Amino acid sequence: MSERAVGTAVLEKPGPAPLPPRPRGPRAALAVPLGLVRTARPRQWVKNVLVVAAPAAAGRLGSWDAAGRLALVFGLFTAAAAAVYLVNDARDAPADRAHPVKRRRPVAAGTVPVPVAYAAGTALGLGAAAAGAALCNPMTAALLAAYLLMQLAYCVRLKHVLVVDLAVVTTGFLMRAMIGGVALGIPLSRWFLITTGFGALFMVAAKRYSEALRMEGAHGATRALLTQYTPGYLRFVWQLAAGVAVLGYCLWALESGGVAAGALLPWRQLSMIAFILAVLRYAVFADRGAAGEPEDVVLGDRPLAVIGLVWAAMYGMAVTDL
Known part of the structure; x- marks a missing residue:
């Protein structure tokens, strides 16, 4: 990405991009599963690497036990975040259709039906919370559950409250950075x-x-x-x-x-x-x-x-x- 390209990107008003054609034939059977994966935002999963922030700061990444627990927390947090994305896109589908870029999202474009997005998000969220309670220490499970509840409240209401919306999104990042330390018992x-x-x-x-x-x-x-x-x-x-x-x-x-x-x-x-x-x-x-x-x-x-x-x-x- 060049600086010149970045500097001029702001000056251009994005026009409505054409929606991709509806898949037909054999591809149609895979449209919903692939759409669910796209809605779960695989590119955003890189944010969950923050779970290693506290252990890295404390120099606690040198054991297989720590690596295993951090991998588990990464997976659970990724599932929780994917659940929130699915629910968010299902709720925001009408508004996303007015956005020049977001209108191409699978739920807004109609590739993934809204009820299917809700069902997949609910299953992922409940599964992540249950796995956290069964496999992690109580504080890690509580932090993961708090993240899910806060993000769902954000989807329903808090995203429409001035300043609070900034605080909630920021807290989501902070929770990612905290949970690795909590899982390994590292003081923050x-x-x-x-x-x-x-x-x-x-x-x-x-x-x-x-x-x-x-x-x-x-x-x-x-x-x-x-x-x-x-x-x-x-x-x-x-x-x-x-x-x-x-x-x-x-x-x-x-x-x-x-x-x-x-x-x-x-x-x-x-x-x-x-x-x-x-x-x-x-x-x-x-x-x-x-x-x-x-x-x-x-x-x-x-x-x-x-x-x-x-x-x-x-x-x-x-x-x-x-």
């Missing part, structure tokens, strides 16, 4: 929670800001709440959140002291440079209104990916005292 530091929470708010508000710019003049046909936020307010939110996330990370890194015994350099403190550069790089896309899909920005921008790898290498050396 205040700096971890502050940095992760406000980092998530930064990305959520930047996404809303990008959506608001793209849908100007649409009179809230697809996300009515966007008409109640001003671009200036959303810009203020993501700038504030970015600043607090950077401050929290720096205070945490500086609190750990100087060079650890046996380490070559103060890697934890040096990682502040890469973290700040990553935030500044992402802010370029946020400022242009091109951060509508965070995973596309993170995975599609090569400089940001390189900065992320450098940060991960520095952090890994800090954890292992190299």
Whole structure:
């Protein structure tokens, strides 16, 4: 993804895209199952990698037992998130049909019937909650159930409440980052929670800001709440959140002291440079209104990916005292 392409994307108003033709013949039998998989958003599952955030921060990824429990939590969280996507798309099908991109979603396009989406979402949600209660410790199961209840409340009502909608989506990211530590019994530091929470708010508000710019003049046909936020307010939110996330990370890194015994350099403190550069790089896309899909920005921008790898290498050396 080039910077020029990203910078000009905001200037073009998206027109209604033609719907894909209805499948016929042998493909018709697979249309609903494939549509359910698409509705479950496989590309969004990368967000659930956040379950390893707390164990990685604590240096607790070195055992097969930890890897197995994190894999289980990843699978359960993925099933829970897929359930929420299915229910959300079933409820939002009429509004999605007015959106230039979302109208192509399987439920909005009519490929997956609304009752089928509801049934699949309910089965996945109940299955994830039951498996969490049977296979995980009580706190992990409670956190997973709380995520499901909060997200379902968001689908039904909270997405229409100013500021609360931002808080709920941000809390969903924070829960992903917390659940890995809870599953392994790792204490979560205040700096971890502050940095992760406000980092998530930064990305959520930047996404809303990008959506608001793209849908100007649409009179809230697809996300009515966007008409109640001003671009200036959303810009203020993501700038504030970015600043607090950077401050929290720096205070945490500086609190750990100087060079650890046996380490070559103060890697934890040096990682502040890469973290700040990553935030500044992402802010370029946020400022242009091109951060509508965070995973596309993170995975599609090569400089940001390189900065992320450098940060991960520095952090890994800090954890292992190299």
